[in-house]
Amino acid sequence: METAKITERGRLTRQRIIEATGEQILASGIGGTTLDTVRAATLTSKSQLFHYFPGGKAELVREVADWEGRQLLEAQEPEIHDLGSWESWERWRAMLVDYYIGRGRWACPIGSLATQASMTDPDLASSIAEGMRAWRGLLADGVRRMQRTGTVDGSADSERIATVILAAIQGGLVLSQPERSAWPLEAALDSALAPLHGVATTA
């Protein structure tokens, strides 16, 4: 058994801790999130935090990053595995904007953690980099599907287009966050998506 004995009740508590920590990190950053505020929000005790996360805060943050990463990918279902038509890309785009802005996140759980912690926690940094690569891979798959249908020039570099789209998301959020407006994100995203519907970038 890899994970020590854990009952259903324990699993729920553990999950509750992860989700509450995720919310606090998104709202206040890693530095603004303390074990005491997590404890208060989850109605747990110090010993529980260390019982479920023996590695302390660092391990907890890493688990949060993993979980948020999975959530982010799940939120993009089912479109993320389609992306074979412009309509699918449009639905995916709408979902994404809603995920970030509509739900009041205003930041990417992954991208934001990347800039916050990549310099202090190498483990977390590589985990995040891996998540980014996975995400980029799914987008690149979509781009290749568009190339197969002929909508997109077959000679274009699909990985590169996927990277540009990801960068647009992350950069758009960096600008949207302080402005509290969705439009930088939408502008950046639409600009990056332009090559996917056979229309030149018109800005």
Next chain:
Amino acid sequence: METAKITERGRLTRQRIIEATGEQILASGIGGTTLDTVRAATLTSKSQLFHYFPGGKAELVREVADWEGRQLLEAQEPEIHDLGSWESWERWRAMLVDYYIGRGRWACPIGSLATQASMTDPDLASSIAEGMRAWRGLLADGVRRMQRTGTVDGSADSERIATVILAAIQGGLVLSQPERSAWPLEAALDSALAPLHGVATTA
């Protein structure tokens, strides 16, 4: 007199503190930068830090943000005030990539601070937002110059194009940082600049 009495010697010390703090923040983040490490790096004493920055760490960080913002704009001189030809844009792009990657920064002093502190320090957040707007304005000026020469479609929204370029920079850096590779930044930037030399986005 707005600023209290300060001699040339004092001004230099103060500046030394700002620059060292800026380097540490860029390398280790705000949380990873302590007054003690700054003190050690600058060969100063605790009392000096509070003598020059009565508001403590928060004020120091804000001064750093201001100074880094000015540095960032200065680094783009003189091109940032030209940008009237594609060649000028190319020179500007090269300068920028060198500023971030060539000098081992791997992060934007402004964008990185935005995600690190905008949620905890509203003053800093608005100061950063203002810096972003100023920067965007300069880029938009350049875009309009390109429109006047006819290289760029005059009906395009110059502010929007400028925003997309800024987002490409910020997002490119988010991706470049964990990968320790310049190419995400270059890909995003080149894609955003494509509309400026009359070539459709080819990725």
Next chain:
DNA sequence: TCTTCATTGGACTTCATAGTCCATTCCTAA
């Protein structure tokens, strides 16, 4: 029922860091 172990509560310890205070040194101008 009883045993065992996961789960929980919460006080306590340790430590890093922001911030305070006062004495001392350095510079400059009268």
Next chain:
DNA sequence: TTAGGAATGGACTATGAAGTCCAATGAAGA
């Protein structure tokens, strides 16, 4: 030369947050 204020040194305090420890509780199977 000297007086005054800026600049500096560094010990000290206060605080908050991470992490430890042990006792108490709850649940599930023998």
